[in-house]
Amino acid sequence: MSLELELQRFPKEIKLKDATRVTLRPLEKADEKIFHEFFLAIPEPERMFIKHRVTDVAVIRDWCQDMDLGRNLPLLAVAGGKIIAAATLHQQLGGWRRHIGRVSVLAHPQFRGRGLAKALVTEILAIARSVGLEQVEAEFIGEQEAAIKMFALLGFSNLLRLDNYVKDMQAISHDYVLMGLNLKVDEEYAGVGG
Ligand SMILES: CC(C)(COP(=O)(O)OP(=O)(O)OC[C@H]1O[C@@H](n2cnc3c(N)ncnc32)[C@H](O)[C@@H]1OP(=O)(O)O)[C@@H](O)C(=O)NCCC(=O)NCCS
Known part of the structure; x- marks a missing residue:
């Protein structure tokens, strides 16, 4: 199916465990301010592991103005006019990693x-x-234990762990963890299960 068709499922309303109603939808051009505010709310120690300088409004402006959802698709959770979570699907669209x-x-x-x-x-x-x-991959530093646990619950397994392989903004080394999910195998299991 084309991405365009698939995105017609959004906006989508969901209800959280605590009954909060949330809208899930892709990033839009007009989200520059609330997307920047979302990143400013992330504690500094966690922000050090984000690959881009997200406190810089110009970075967020570029993302909003030059959107290419086929390459980077940020799916937002919005409540009360605020972004409260975001997940992004990154794709290569060519080359030997085009299926990942x-x-x-x-x-x-x-x-x-x-x-x-x-x-x-x-x-x-x-x-x-x-x-x-x-295939879908997710990258972590070793300390991101909550995230690693969550991805394992969703079926991801550890593909690789390299000790002291990556460095944060303060040049401190951390373990690098790569997790992956084979969507084809996963789909077959889903089929068997009914
Ligand atoms: C990891 C993160 C995204 C989880 O977000 P969240 O909305 O709180 O996660 P959810 O409520 O959907 O949790 C799903 C499951 O993950 C597990 N989990 C989430 N947070 C956890 C924590 N702090 N400790 C242990 N398990 C945790 C739980 O099993 C949970 O399921 P349950 O509540 O039914 O038991 C959030 O803590 C975060 O933004 N961390 C910083 C960024 C990061 O590490 N990103 C990952 C890099 S890709």
Whole structure:
């Protein structure tokens, strides 16, 4: 299925464990301010592991203005006019990694533990399947234990762990963890299970 068709499922309303109503939808051009505010709410120690300088409004402006959802699809959870979580599907669209997507996810600290990240990543996996991706990866530093646990619950397994392989903004080394999910195998299991 084309991405365009798949995205017609959004906006989608979901209800969290605590009954909060949340809208899931892709990033839009007009989201520049609330997307920047979302990143400013992330504690500094966690922000050090985001690959881009997200406190710089110009970075967020570029993302909103030069959107290419086929390459980077940020799916947002929005409540009360605020972004409370985001998951992104990254695709290569060519070359030897063209069948492998990468997913990243981040939840606003005040809205964690309510099933937001799980809901967003589940949607991203559905999108990945419907656009024909065969594998999805997620990258972590060793300390991101909550995230590693969550991805394992969603069926991801550890592909690789390299000790002291990556460095944060303060040049401190951390373990690198790569997890992956084979969407084809996963689909077959789903079929067997009914
Ligand atoms: C990891 C993160 C995205 C989880 O977001 P969240 O919305 O709180 O996660 P959910 O509520 O959907 O949790 C789903 C499951 O993950 C597990 N989990 C989530 N947070 C956890 C924690 N702090 N400790 C242990 N398990 C945790 C739980 O099993 C949970 O299921 P349950 O509540 O039914 O038991 C959030 O803590 C975050 O933004 N962390 C910083 C960024 C990050 O590490 N991103 C990952 C890199 S791709």
